[in-house]
Amino acid sequence: xxxxxxxxxxxxxxxxxxxxxxxxxxxxxxxxxxxxxxxxxxxxxxxxxxxxxxxxxxxxxxxxxxxxxxxxxxxxxxxxxxxxxxxxxxxxxxxxxxxxxxxxxxxxxxxxxxxxxxxxxxxxxxxxxxxxxxxxxxxxxxxxxxxxxxxxxxxxxxxxxxxxxxxxxxxxxxxxxxxxxxxxxxxxxxxxxxxxxxxxxxxxxxxxxxxxxxxxxxxxxxxxxxxxxxxxxxxxxxxxxxxxxxxxxxxxxxxxxxxxxxxxxxxxxxxxxxxxxxxxxxxxxxxxxxxxxxxxxxxxxxxxxxxxxxxxxxxxxxxxxxxxxxxxxxxxxxxxxxxxxxxxxxxxxxxxxxxxxxxxxxxxxxxxxxxxxxxxxxxxxxxxxxxxxxxxxxxxxxxx
Numbered sequence: 001x002x003x004x005x006x007x008x009x010x011x012x013x014x015x016x017x018x019x020x021x022x023x024x025x026x027x028x029x030x031x032x033x034x035x036x037x038x039x040x041x042x043x044x045x046x047x048x049x050x051x052x053x054x055x056x057x058x059x060x061x062x063x064x065x066x067x068x069x070x071x072x073x074x075x076x077x078x079x080x081x082x083x084x085x086x087x088x089x090x091x092x093x094x095x096x097x098x099x100x101x102x103x104x105x106x107x108x109x110x111x112x113x114x115x116x117x118x119x120x121x122x123x124x125x126x127x128x129x130x131x132x133x134x135x136x137x138x139x140x141x142x143x144x145x146x147x148x149x150x151x152x153x154x155x156x157x158x159x160x161x162x163x164x165x166x167x168x169x170x171x172x173x174x175x176x177x178x179x180x181x182x183x184x185x186x187x188x189x190x191x192x193x194x195x196x197x198x199x200x201x202x203x204x205x206x207x208x209x210x211x212x213x214x215x216x217x218x219x220x221x222x223x224x225x226x227x228x229x230x231x232x233x234x235x236x237x238x239x240x241x242x243x244x245x246x247x248x249x250x251x252x253x254x255x256x257x258x259x260x261x262x263x264x265x266x267x268x269x270x271x272x273x274x275x276x277x278x279x280x281x282x283x284x285x286x287x288x289x290x291x292x293x294x295x296x297x298x299x300x301x302x303x304x305x306x307x308x309x310x311x312x313x314x315x316x317x318x319x320x321x322x323x324x325x326x327x328x329x330x331x332x333x334x335x336x337x338x339x340x341x342x343x344x345x346x347x348x349x350x351x352x353x354x355x356x357x358x359x360x361x362x363x364x365x366x367x368x369x370x371x372x373x374x375x376x377x378x379x380x381x382x383x384x385x386x387x388x389x390x391x392x393x394x395x396x397x398x399x400x
Contacts, residue, residue, distance in 0.1 A: 055361030065354035067119025158262030231379035261316035268320025295377030
């Protein structure tokens with residue numbers, strides 16, 4: 001998988017790989033992604049306990065994404081004088097405090113306050129993660145290091161949704177967030193001794209974001225990625241209510257279906273490299289088109305639990321390839337501005353998550369799961385057409 005940026009663009013490439021530090025970053029990604037998407041598996045009991053609808057409870061995902069969006073745009077410039085090691089540790093601390101606040105929140109406003117803290121951690125950590133991993137290993141090891149980092153995302157997909165729903169039935173949804181806080185503490189114990197000091201590189205300003213966005217093809221790519229992630233999360237945030245109201249699944253069945261989704265997602269991460277090597281553009285376009293087809297099939301056959309299980313499992317495989325593909329696109333399109341370009345991509349994705357969860361909640365509360373799935377599929381089709389029509393997959397400006 002050729003995802004390493006131009007060699008002249010890499011700052012402070014070490015002679016030997018710091019695999020322990022890469023593992024620490026991966027664990028941070030795992031903890032943050034797990035915490036971000038726990039509400040997707042706990043939506044029903046959260047709503048019942050807090051006395052709100054599932055659509056309102058789903059805004060716990062929306063507020064996290066909105067905060068992450070804002071932070072991802074500002075973090076590189078605002079923290080340009082801070083050691084990147086200290087930043088990552090600080091974001092992990094935010095994750096711990098957030099999960100504790102959510103676990104003990106007596107009402108929706110306090111729960112949302114905790115999710116805002118998590119959003120700050122997610123936006124900051126994600127923006128820095130790829131650029132930091134690039135500094136922890138030699139150039140020829142970057143593809144492997146990035147793949148390891150994305151295994152944290154896949155592992156979180158396996159854990160956050162199916163395990164979250166299963167544990168929630170045993171210890172309650174609040175207990176699940178306490179477990180997430182404990183995971184954050186373990187992450188902190190790993191990060192402190194393994195992450196090296198990493199001084200900021202370059203002269204990052206808010207203007208840099210505008211300069212990168214102005215490069216040919218970058219804005220179109222960000223918009224296309226926004227549609228892909230938005231279409232996915234409009235459906236996925238409410239996958240549990242879909243299974244319960246359309247497929248008639250109980251908690252055990254829901255956990256099993258979501259476990260299948262997570263395991264397929266894990267496998268898809270490995271398949272991503274094989275597909276990207278052959279054609280990045282085709283991979284970028286094919287995955288949302290496949291997910292749209294799966295959504296259409298869920299509308300037709302979602303009343304059958306076996307069919308829903310198969311279709312949602314395949315969806316998990318397809319979606320795993322999406323973030324790897326877009327990160328590959330990022331490293332090829334703007335290798336000389338990894339942090340700034342990463343901030344733009346993370347901001348686009350978080351906006352998509354926020355809008356998808358918010359719009360999905362409104363559609364679900366007003367019309368139910370089937371219209372929501374149809375809307376998700378339609379957005380994914382538009383994204384696939386846009387990608388096939390004009391996404392650039394090579395550098396749009398020379399490295400500086």
